[in-house]
Amino acid sequence: MVLTRTTRNPPGPPPDRKRRGASRPSAGFLVLVIVITLVTLIPIGYVVSIGLQIGWSTLAPLIFRPKVGELLVNTVLLVVIATPLCVVLGVGGAWLVERTNVPGRRGWAILLAAPLAIPAFVSGYAWVSAVSSIAGLGGGLFVATLAYYPLVYLPAAAAIRGLDPALEESARSLGYGSWAVFFRVVLPQLRLAVWGGGLIVALHLLAEYGAFALLRFDTFTTAIMVQFQSSFAGPAASALGAVLATLCLMLLVLESSSRGRARYARVGSGVPHAPTVFALRRWSIPTLLGLGTLIALAVGVPVTSVIRWLGYGDPWAQPALAAALVQTAFLAGGGAVLTVLMALPIAWLSVRHPSRINRAIEGATYVASSLPAIVIALALVTVAIRVAPALYQTTFTVLLAYALIFLPRALVSVRAGIAQAPIGLEEAARALGRSPLHARIRVTLPLLLPSVAAGTALVALGAANELTATLLLAPNGVRTLATGFWSATAALRYSDAAPYAALLILLSIPAVAIMFAQSRKASRR
C-alpha cells in the first residue's frame, strides 16, 4: 500500500539553456537506467500480455458476467462517493488550519494528518471489532474516507501555504468578501493539489484489500484475492486484474488531462508577506466540535479499540510476535535499500541530464507504480513462474514487489535531494582543486544523504505495513507484522491481533512525521 504520492512529477529545475547538450550521461549509466525502467514496467507488460495471451474469447466471458458487474458497481460507487468526501474534508481542514484563527491551529495541523499513521486495514479491524454491524458499502465508505482524507489534506495545506496572499488581497480590493475570495481565488488555485490528492485517494481505494475484506465489502481487489486463493493466478484472477489495472490507468489519464496547461506558480519575485487570517468568531465552537469529532472517529476510536483488545488476556506473550518483528525489519529494510538503489539512477538522470526522454522515463516509473499492489504481485507471481521459477516465493520477489510499489516515495525524496546539490557546487569544488570524484564525495554526497535517508525510511516504514502483496508473495513460513495481524484477525482472534496492530501504528508514526515535514518544506520555497 502506498501511503502518499503528494508530489508526483515535481517540477525539476528548468534545463539550463547555456549548458544544453554540455553533459551527456555515459552509455553504461543509460543502460542501467533502461534496465531499471524495464523492470518497473513488468506489471504494465503483464496487464498487456493478459489481453494478448489469454485472448479475448477466453477473457470476455470472464469479464462480462454478473459478478464482475456487481464488483464494478461497488468499486465505482466507492471511488465516486469517497473521493469527493475526502476532498471536502481535506481541503476544508487545510483551510481551517492555514487561514483561520481556529484555536490550537498547530496542534490540529498535525492531528489532521495523524490518520495516515493507522493503516486502513487496522482501522477496519478496530471498527469491526468494536461495532460489528459496520459492513458493506456504507461501512467501506466510512472507514476509507476517515483513513484517506489526509492524502488530500497534506497537498492542499502545502498549496494554501504556497499561495501568494497578494492575490487574495487584490480580490478583496475588487470588492469580494471572504467566502467569495475562497471560492473564486483560493479554490481554483488549489486545483492541482485537489486533483492530485483525489487521484491518490482513488488509487488507494482501488488497491485496498484488508479494510474492505474485514468490512465484508466486495471490490475488485478483494475478489482477485478470493480468486487467487481458489484458482491461483489463473485466467479468472488475471481477467479481474486487467479490469482493475484499466480502471487505474483511466484515472491517471483523467487526472493528467484535467491538469491543463495553466500555471499556478507565484508570478514575479519578492518575499510574500503573511496571509490575512479569517476570524471565525462565533463559528469557533462549532468548528472545534467538528474537528474534534473527525479526529475522534479517525484516530480516537481505532486507537481506543486497539488498546481495549490489548487488555484481554496476555497478547504480548505470543511467541510469533518477535519472529514477525525480525522478519518485518529484514524485508522492509531490504526492500527500502533496493528501492532507493533503483530510484537513484532514475532521479539522477532526470535532474542532472534533463531532457524530454529522460523525464518520460521517470514518468513511466510513476505510472507503473500507480497500479494496485495486488496487480503488481500477480504480475510478479506470473513472471516468476513462467520466466524464472527459481525466484517464485523467494525473499527477492518480495523485495522487488516492495520496490515496484514504493518507488515513487523514494523518487520524490531522492530527486529533491539531487536538486539541492546543483552541478554548480561540484564545479566550484573542482575550481578549488578537487577531482570530480572527490568533489562529488565531499559536496554532493553530504547534501544528498538526508533525502536518501528520508526516502529509505519512508519506503521501509511503508513496506513494514504492506499487506496485500506480502500475502501473495511471502515465502512459506515467513510472517510479517501485517500478515501476522491478518491471520489473527481472519481467525477472529482480535486480542491476538492487537499487539500487531499497535506495532503497525507505532511503525507508521515516523513515516507520517517525515511526510508532514516534507510537505511543509516543499511549500516553504
Place this chain on the structure above:
Amino acid sequence: MTSLLLDGVSKSLGGTEVLHGISLRVRSGTRAAIVGSSGSGKSTLLRLIAGFERADAGTIVLDGRPVCGPADFVPAHRRGIGYVAQDGALFPHLTVESNIGFGLRDRTSRRQRVLEACELVNLETRFLRRFPHELSGGQQQRVALARALAPAPGVILLDEPFSALDTGLRAHTRQSVIGALERAEVTTILVTHDQDEAMRFGHEIGVLENGRMIQYGPPDEVFGDPTTPLTAEFLGAAIFVPVQPRQGRAESAFGALDVRHDHSDGAGAVRALIRPEQLSVTADGNGSPARVKSVRSHGSHIEIDLTVGGKPDSIDVTLRLPRYRLPEFSPGCTVRVCVCGSVVLYDA
C-alpha cells in the same frame, strides 16, 4: 602572477556555435572585463577557461603552459584557476570557515590562510562560524571570493558576481572586490552584461557579440573608438548623424566636425557617432539653431528633446542637463547647439 592567452577558441553547444575564434591576452596581474548581452557566450567563455568544458578548437595557455588545445586538456581541478559563480555557489552544508578552507589541502596552515583570505575581502571573522544561509547577499559574495582567493590561484574568473546584488550594494561590493584583487595581485577575468561595470572594473575590456570578440583593449580606447556602430551603442548612449566628409572634416547639421577615426569605406553615405555628453546647449551663442520640443524635470536633472536643423535632414536628440538650467528652456523656443570634441565615422 600568471598571464592568460586564448587563441582562436571556438565552442559549439547542442549544435549551435556559441563562441567563434576568440583570441585575447590578459597580462599578468591585470583585470579584464568581458561585456556582452545575454546569450553572447560570455559564461561559456569562462567555463572553457575554468576547464569545466573543453573547447572544440583553439588553445588556452596559462603562463606558457597549454591547458587546452588539440593535444592537451588539463581538467579544472589541476588548473589552479579560481572561479566565482553568479550565485556564489557556497556549499550549504559547510560553515563559512569550511567553505573558505575547502580548497586548502595543508591542514597546518589552513586556519591562517582562511584568516588571510577574510582580511583580503574585509570579512569579519565573527562570520566564520555561520552557515551561508545566515549571511546577506553581499556577504555571501565576499565569502565566495575569499574561498576562490584562499588557495592563491594565479587567475580568478568572476561570472557576473554583482548581478544578484541591489544597486547600492553593487557599487560598494565592486570597489571592495577590486581592492581585494589588487591586494592579492591576481590576474582576473570578469564577465558582465553591464557595460558601465565593465569599464569601471577592467584594465581592459572586451566586447562579445554573438560569440565573437568584436573589440578588446583599454576602456578609454574602446569607448573612444568603437569599431562598429553596434559596439558604440552597446557601450553608451549614441547619436548618429548623416555627414559629408570633406578635407578631413565632416559636414553635418551641427556644422563641420573634427574626425578622430574613420571606419567608413569611403564609398556611399557616411554617418558620425556623437555622444550626448559632447553636445553643449546655449540660449544664444555659437552653434547650429535647434528647436526645443519638450522639457521634463527629473529631480536633480532635466531632460530636453531638441530638433536640430531643418527638414528633411533634421535630427532629434534628447539631452540631460543640471536642474539649475531649467529657466533657460521652454517648449517651442530656439537654442544653439554645438559639438565639443571629435567624432568617429561609419558607413550609414
